[in-house]
Amino acid sequence: MSAIWKVVKRNKKACSGVFILIVYVMIALFANAITDHKPSKRVARPHQEPSIEHIMGTTRMGRDVFTQFVHGTRTSLAVGFSAGFIIVILGTILGISAGYFGGKVDEVINFFTNIALVIPQLPLLLVLAAFLGQSSPTTIALIIGFTSWAWGARVTRAQTMALREKEYIQSAVLMGESRWRIILVELMPNLASIIGANFIGSVLYTVITQATIEFLGLGDPLATSWGTMLYNAQTTSAMHVGAWWELLVPAVAIAVLGMALALMNFALDEVSNPKLRTFSGLRIFNRRIAAIEYEKSLKLSERAA
Amino acid sequence: MRFVSRRLFFYLVAFFCAATFNFILPRMMPGDPVTAMFASQGTPLPLETLAALRETFGFIEGPLYLQYFAYLKSVFTWDLGYSVQYYPQSVNDVLSRSLYWTLFLVGVSSLISFTIGSMAGIYAAWNRGGMFDTLFSPLSLVLQSIPAVIISLLFLFTFGVALNWLPTGYAYNIDLDPAWDWRYISSVMEHAIMPITTLVIVQVGGYLITIRNNLINLLGEDYIVMARAKGLSEMRVMLNYGARNALLPSVTTFAMTIGVVLGGSLITEYVFNYPGLGNTLYQAIVNRDYPVIQGQLLIMTLAMLSMNFLADMAYVFLDPRLRHA
Numbered sequence: 001m002s003a004i005w006k007v008v009k010r011n012k013k014a015c016s017g018v019f020i021l022i023v024y025v026m027i028a029l030f031a032n033a034i035t036d037h038k039p040s041k042r043v044a045r046p047h048q049e050p051s052i053e054h055i056m057g058t059t060r061m062g063r064d065v066f067t068q069f070v071h072g073t074r075t076s077l078a079v080g081f082s083a084g085f086i087i088v089i090l091g092t093i094l095g096i097s098a099g100y101f102g103g104k105v106d107e108v109i110n111f112f113t114n115i116a117l118v119i120p121q122l123p124l125l126l127v128l129a130a131f132l133g134q135s136s137p138t139t140i141a142l143i144i145g146f147t148s149w150a151w152g153a154r155v156t157r158a159q160t161m162a163l164r165e166k167e168y169i170q171s172a173v174l175m176g177e178s179r180w181r182i183i184l185v186e187l188m189p190n191l192a193s194i195i196g197a198n199f200i201g202s203v204l205y206t207v208i209t210q211a212t213i214e215f216l217g218l219g220d221p222l223a224t225s226w227g228t229m230l231y232n233a234q235t236t237s238a239m240h241v242g243a244w245w246e247l248l249v250p251a252v253a254i255a256v257l258g259m260a261l262a263l264m265n266f267a268l269d270e271v272s273n274p275k276l277r278t279f280s281g282l283r284i285f286n287r288r289i290a291a292i293e294y295e296k297s298l299k300l301s302e303r304a305a
Numbered sequence: 306m307r308f309v310s311r312r313l314f315f316y317l318v319a320f321f322c323a324a325t326f327n328f329i330l331p332r333m334m335p336g337d338p339v340t341a342m343f344a345s346q347g348t349p350l351p352l353e354t355l356a357a358l359r360e361t362f363g364f365i366e367g368p369l370y371l372q373y374f375a376y377l378k379s380v381f382t383w384d385l386g387y388s389v390q391y392y393p394q395s396v397n398d399v400l401s402r403s404l405y406w407t408l409f410l411v412g413v414s415s416l417i418s419f420t421i422g423s424m425a426g427i428y429a430a431w432n433r434g435g436m437f438d439t440l441f442s443p444l445s446l447v448l449q450s451i452p453a454v455i456i457s458l459l460f461l462f463t464f465g466v467a468l469n470w471l472p473t474g475y476a477y478n479i480d481l482d483p484a485w486d487w488r489y490i491s492s493v494m495e496h497a498i499m500p501i502t503t504l505v506i507v508q509v510g511g512y513l514i515t516i517r518n519n520l521i522n523l524l525g526e527d528y529i530v531m532a533r534a535k536g537l538s539e540m541r542v543m544l545n546y547g548a549r550n551a552l553l554p555s556v557t558t559f560a561m562t563i564g565v566v567l568g569g570s571l572i573t574e575y576v577f578n579y580p581g582l583g584n585t586l587y588q589a590i591v592n593r594d595y596p597v598i599q600g601q602l603l604i605m606t607l608a609m610l611s612m613n614f615l616a617d618m619a620y621v622f623l624d625p626r627l628r629h630a
């Protein structure tokens with residue numbers, strides 16, 4: 001923990017990322033304390049410009065945009081984090097099983113992972129959300145969580161396979177340590193940064209995808225989230241009557257959270273790789289490619305042998 | 306050659322799985338799709354009419370396995386039945402009408418992103434830590450974390466509605482007849498500016514980062530030092546020795562991002578009311594047009610598979626080690 005804190009303090013980009021996320025989490029946790037009324041309550045005349053009373057203006061329905069933003073933060077973060085947990089748990093279990101046990105287990109898991117990777121994600125999610133009918137935020141979190149584990153599984157698998165060949169794992173096997181101990185004590189700490197990056201990436205992906213599903217009107221229009229705010233702004237043609245605040249607030253909220261999570265990935269890089277001094281790019285991207293390259297090189301060496 | 310045939314086999318199996326999934330999906334949902342489709346019309350239809358409609362739209366009676374075989378046959382002969390929404394038209398008609406627009410958007414934006422992203426990435430890697438690198442490398446990542454829906458909405462609001470510089474809907478001015486003349490083509494171009502820019506912003510960062518980080522890793526390699534020692538110009542070392550090898554993983558990126566781009570294209574088309582596949586899928590979903598939805602998912606899976614296969618082929622072409630396998 002202290003190592004992470006040190007890195008965060010030193011790295012300005014990571015620092016701002018963590019700071020923004022903390023602000024969002026605070027807004028979500030204390031939503032009821034910050035706002036005076038329910039997000040669905042009509043408090044003023046429709047489409048009032050931002051003023052002292054309503055600092056982010058009001059919607060077509062006369063609802064306070066600030067209140068909606070605060071409660072929307074709660075919904076969007078809750079969906080993001082819960083789907084993120086599902087994705088990480090599934091991805092990690094599948095990835096480690098495939099990478100560590102190898103053989104038949106690996107073949108089966110890898111096959112399904114590869115299939116899941118070539119099925120177009122967003123169209124499928126839209127169809128699922130539509131078939132289930134006005135999906136609530138919980139439903140959306142579940143369908144995203146259970147359909148988006150493939151990348152995490154693939155990256156974790158490749159890294160596990162690489163680690164498995166390391167001497168310290170081999171010696172643990174020779175010492176007769178149990179599989180569980182090897183996986184939990186020897187492997188997991190070295191996979192921590194990949195699992196963390198997977199989590200951050202998944203939260204970001206979920207928040208974006210949820211907003212997209214709801215913006216298209218396939219979510220529950222009565223729930224308050226950033227996606228339904230966008231949807232309501234679109235259906236009441238806020239854009240065309242000049243009510244820019246109704247559109248801009250959820251848009252900026254999503255964009256800023258996206259930036260914060262991207263910045264946090266930098267911090268993670270520095271924890272996992274202390275030599276990293278300057279900006280090194282989004283590691284998750286490199287890892288994904290590294291995973292594929294690694295598989296290709298494995299195939300090559302198989303053939304050579 | 307074994308590599309190629311093994312990949313082909315995998316893609317065939319993958320397509321089969323996707324098709325099966327596509328078969329199960331509407332049947333898993335509560336209610337009878339055909340009844341649901343026509344429930345919105347108000348007057349209840351006679352039973353025999355419903356039965357006839359069921360057959361027309363591919364939901365034949367009988368045990369599930371027979372339905373499945375009939376479905377597989379329709380998929381492999383690419384005879385996908387009729388659209389509910391635009392009834393006398395077949396699914397193929399509906400899809401082929403919108404396919405070109407999506408191909409246009411995705412193709413042009415991918416090409417632009419690949420070119421700009423690769424060149425900027427090479428430049429950033431060669432002058433790493435410089436002004437350009439410190440500014441644009443993080444910026445491209447930040448841009449990448451902003452979803453297509455936000456970018457397209459902001460574009461639409463700023464340039465379409467507030468400033469009124471660019472047209473806000475459809476692929477061309479509908480007063481014009483499609484023809485190969487300047488007025489029509491310029492209208493198409495004008496309408497494509499915002500959707501394509503959105504898709505470029507979504508993609509370009511990925512290419513920039515991939516090639517930048519790869520090139521940086523390659524810079525220490527012996528053959529780069531060797532090229533320098535031979536006294537070759539900096540430009541030549543950068544492009545012929547460095548970039549050429551660093552491009553390889555960009556091919557993987559290309560295959561990897563196609564799903565993201567298809568998703569981005571879907572939402573962009575919806576926002577700009579562009580008549581592509583994504584918008585058609587959205588309309589089909591809203592109108593419960595199951596045959597079109599099924600056809601859409603199939604064609605998008607097919608697009609993903611063929612892009613991945615193309616990337617594999619490019620790999621065989623670029624990496625001689627795979628050719629001898």
